Amino acid sequence: MTDQTFPPAKPDVVVIGAGWAGSIMAKELTEAGLNVTMLERGHDHSTAVEGTYPGSIDELRGAVRKRLFQKLARTSLTIRNRPDQTALPYRQLAAFLPGEGVGGAGLHWSGCHFRVTEDDLRLRSATIERYGQKFIPKDMHLQDYGISYGELEPFFDKAEKVFGTSGEASSVQGQKTGRGNVFALDRSSHFPLPPMADTFSASVFRQAAREAGFHPYSMPAANASQPYTNPYGCQMGPCNFCGYCSGYACYLYSKASPNVNILPALRQDKRFRLITQAQVLEILLDDTRKRATGVRYIDLKTDSEQVIEADLVILSAFQLHNVHLMLTSGIGKPYDPVSQSGTIGRNFTYQTITSSRVWLPENRCTNQFVGAGGAGVAIDDFNQPGFDRGRAGFIGGSPVWVNQAGLKPIAAAQGSGGKGSPRWGGAYKAAMIDQYRHSFSIDAHGSNMAYRDVYLDLDPTWRNAYGQPMLRMTFTWKDNDIRMNQYVVRQIGDIAQAMGATRTSLNSLLPGQLFDSRIYQTTHLSGGVILGSNPKTSALNRYLQSWDVPNLFVIGSSAFPQGMGYNPTGLVAALAYWSAYHIRQTYLRNPGPMVHA
């Protein structure tokens, strides 16, 4: 049943947000026999409507006017680089693009579907073991997850089977395959689908990277390389590299999305109810403030306020909105960078990414319009645990890849010129056309560490359309991450040379460079409601259960203690399945804190 205007009878569970995290939790908890109501602020979305050809094959409507993204007119956030500045509203979508509507950003993401490196889950311990405590810069909040890869592996595996992920394993149950990413951790089974094909650019990169002594592999992609039916009975068709991928709903049912891979099964379940255009304003607590009783939301169809009660609340509204709802609901203590106390908003991180560009000879056409969001060739030589950070002088890591997702002409034209070259006029036009035809980009997709003065809190001035204070982001690039980016981008130069590039434009962060909210980075925001083993430095325990309100679980990249080199959604999904498993195994039998602080 969908789109009930009025609150239904009290469900067991209310799930806030209908993206990957919410859909996974709703599926798992209905399977456990619970009645689940999922509230989504946006409209219903389905491939049959938003994804149809030709309406979805339209760059202006899709990635330029951003029809599937958050409606900033109603709610946004404010941004500043330093705590002593006045944060100003993010008035136009640019640096990051949160989703809105059923499927969340999972409807229009790209599909790069990673697990983690061994160190990612225990970065603090691993850093101290390898380089000593002194190697951690002052004011860097380095933390472990408190979950091991071995514990999470079954859930990574499950997520890949649900997503229909294409990839090449290098080690399965201890057996080396001689292919794939030599640095990848062992897996319990192969990827459900064989790897995506290499675009021309990716094949050039693969060969050059190998010649330069690195270890190229096919990126794991939640784009189907073959027809596939997932464990929920949901079907995917093969991806044809249409190139309208990142920022678009896939018209071929080839890109994994909650809409294609989970919701078709969930929507048939009588225990499941989806209420769209339901903007949640607050998680309600009882007088003890240790128990959530439900949520308060605005039904945007009738413009009326509603309350829905439930025994269990799942907050899965995306990283930024998870933090916002914790703050507006007064759950946990807001982080204060001066006293370094409080946890909500602490360890807010991002992704340190720059794109460089190489040009091939004029008889080589890179056909950049061909592409799939998750397909490409990567190297992990600067992301793997064994890479010597002691000499390089930074904590974290950065894969390097050619991920040709389909570059379309408006984006190509907007992105051409600058950095000393003309941005308009005849010379610009000639260079722009040449760049489109004969070049391609290579990304350094790095981690981002957590720092004392990088955090989220509520803005004192600007409000959303519902009268609530908006979230305030205090964020900029820090020396450690800039050093990492510079180091890795230098290596891209060697690879470019090995491929016979006629021209190379390396792009790295400069010392002191400020975060610029006008330039697209990624939407890989994380932290702010992190998990951990100490309630003083984390908001959630290792099961993503709130330390303060045990019948509240907060699912999403908001749980990551720091940003990693990989894209986040593989880990978001694995953590959701992990949390759901423990809710089903332990919490439902004995509701209460699953870890005693």
Place this chain on the structure above:
Amino acid sequence: MGGAASLSSIPLLSHAARADEKDGKQQPAPPDDDPAHYRPVFFSVEEYLFLCHACERIFPQDENGPGAQALGVPRFIDRQMTTPYGRGDLWYMKAPFVNGPPELGYQLPYSPQDLYRGAITPINTHCLMLHDAVFAALSPQWQDEVLHALEDNRLHLNDIPGAAFFEQLRTNTLEGAFSDPAYGGNHNMAGWKMMDFPGARADFMDWINQNGARYPLGPVGMPPKPDPYSASFQNEEG
């Protein structure tokens, strides 16, 4: 040259006429119609004339292909003005509006409509004071001078920083050159042709990797779809 541009030398103007703003009725020509025959709906004749010339300097006709005018970019921009985007409805536009460092992004209280409406007349006034002619009547070299002054933020148009207007103009010009012809620009898909972009083909199963060969097929436009300026297409999410 007198204060009024030598209008007859500009082919567009002989056809352009301002639609009555009050009844605001749009009479959209078929998308593949000659852009030179377009009558602006949002812009005045003077504004539209400016637009035709400014866009053309940003994206000029040359040996690589047609420029903004022949591509219908001014028509595209005019039609975009009456969409939710043009009205600023896609942006967070709540006060207060406070100036800040550029990294923190656009902070003006102006929608795209406001930027064009607010900037074009002051630019023409500036041109008249300096060169005794409106922008459209200046030589291409002088037009470029003015555009550079805007881009480098050396000109302010009352409350509108030149750079803010310039970025709006550049952005919309490139959108108009390369968006689906149904939106009014990219006339005859000539923008796509000069890029070697195949448009809405969206199927490259056989062309994932052809070892650097040039893609052999020309562009296709979007097959018939709802009028992209219809209310339902522009604002379907309400």
